[in-house]
Amino acid sequence: MKNLKKSSKDHLITYGILLLVYIVAEILIKTGNMSSLMQGILVPVCVYSLVAIGLNLCVGYLGELSLGHAGFMCVGAFCGAYTTKMLQGTINNEILLFTIALVVGVIMAALFGFLVGIPVLRLKGDYLAIVTLAFGEIIKNIINVLYIAKCSDGMKVAITDGGAIEVDEAIGEMWLVNGAKGINRIPHLSNFTIGMILIFVALFVVFHLVDSRSGRAIMAIRDNRIAAESVGINITKYKMMAFVISAAIAGAGGVLYAHNLSTLTATPTNFGYNMSIMILVFVVLGGMGSFRGSIIAATILTILPEGLRGLADYRMLIYSVLLISMMLFNWAPAAVNWKKKVMASINNKTSKKGQVE
């Protein structure tokens, strides 16, 4: 019981910090004190935080390595943007439009998570890393050869052969997905507020999941698969549950990402292997199993390279020094002890107050 209270207190602290950051950022924007460069990376920060939260569920709680979360983000981005393009004329309310795109993107990412999970999650061993790695690359390549157009005589789909479809924009025909050129003229529906709301919702889901019967089963599998089986836990079911939710959250990040751009393409930089690794770096540096840490790492490591742009030559130097110090801060025994002490003293203070009341 005591344990339960402690974790919910920890969750409240995380929500509180986020709310504070949001309010401060909004004030800075409204008073004109935030550079346009900074304003421009607020949404990407939310995107990467979301995907990192999703990946942390998979790596930190399920204990399975995924090297393809950019792939799920990619599925979410394209399915979300596609939905928006389809419904653009029909639905005029922006919030509603985004919500529908979000639901579609999240469901499709979850579905792909499920499909990838079916063959892999039954196996014992580290197959997930390999298969997700391949999945991320394949999905990106498929999108680059996928052509879908809305023509006067109906929808047209082509794989590889985009030239087979003729689109005459003058008569209202349009490309929905134009191969390597991606999806064009996506309405700019994402903003910092929506990003923050998505993070709050994602945290709500993962915090509650982890602190429930299902979450305990997921962690039991991570800690000791054979023992988990011996107490009657259906391994495949709970692995699948964690992985699908993880993919769905990455998909939500993708939808947010897509609606922050006017042109969405699948390139090696945004949805490739490098992106998957970068998200993994956020998770590892922020601390496995710490969703708050994932957000902090994603934020610092996204803002910093932009902020350092002026320093040109020293940028990578400072970036790597920061990476190393974050690593030390998270893993060095001295730093870990210090953090424990600080957390303990905070908890003591608050619980003493609780006793008096």
Added chain:
Amino acid sequence: MAMLEVKNLGISFGGLRAVDEFNIKIEEGQLYGLIGPNGAGKTTVFNMLTGVYTPTDGSIVLDGQNITGKKTVEINKAGIARTFQNIRLFTEQTVIDNVKIGLHNEKQYSMLTGILRLPKYKKIEKEMDEKALELLKVFDLDGEADLLAKNLPYGKQRKLEIARALATNPKLLLLDEPAAGMNPNETEELMKTIRFVRDHFKMTVLLIEHDMKLVSGICEELTVLNFGQVLCQGKTMDVLSNPEVIKAYIGD
């Protein structure tokens, strides 16, 4: 009807016949011991009974239900719970959560109920907490409920494993060397606890143990395994005074 009836159970690993022609019959409520020298095949028998290994031959019937070849999860649901020779706890979780994981199938609510914190979540979690604490009390672990399992001393980890196994509400409890690594006082206490568990939960217990004091102190019947084969079977006193057993095992 016997609680457990095993006939002609056997398994081979490559060329090695680890267990051969293994027969055992355990009545409900019995405290039964499985003994034998190192490498005799005792743990392998447990692994077959719980579906970790699929036997090459033979049949296993639990309380009238044929469970031969079933998966570990199904066998647990059918009513067999176990502990492990090399302790297998959920090390990164608290002591009470380890037991609550044992309650996984006993007290259920859906994933969505958990995420949305529906009223049922609160109700079942409360029941789980109460039931888990009750079990921890039996093993005098209620004071350590909020510690991480990995921070428990060795002897208490063994006890926690038993508590977790009991949480699944089994008909038959398998204990693989429950006293290993315990000092004489702890072993003495463990004997009392095992007896209490049998009486209080009306449990049938099959245990592997090298500690002869424990075996002769609490087991009513014994089976001796040697090189994968049953050497001798019967009432504890008769078995322990059998010259062949003394030669093969105790005289070792």
